[in-house]
Amino acid sequence: MTIHREGKATIALTFAVLALLNTAVFYFLSDSPVLCWTILGISIVFFLFIVSFFRIPSREMNFDERLVVAPADGKIVVIEETYEPEYFRINASRCLSL
Secondary structure, eight states: OEEOGGGHHHHHHHHHHHHHHHHHHHHHTTTOHHHHHHHHHHHHHHHHHHHHHTEEOOOOOOOOTTOOOOSSSSOEEEEEEEEETTTTOEEEEEEEEO
């Protein structure tokens, strides 16, 4: 798994803010360990969500003339011809995916 380069700054900023937040919580609320550990757990879950949002999963590409490769994750359910009136003003194929 790799991380998208556009997300590295966001991940670093999130880590810094959460580290400062948890340091302050453990310093000022040290008399309430349950609250400190709860906030730390929520921070870890939030940080892992941010990291997983910017991940680039490894994909297996199959090249074949009979296959349609989608530019995003999902499953193509229909390919139909439609008229595109806004920019190109032509009949074009349109893919609908889930």
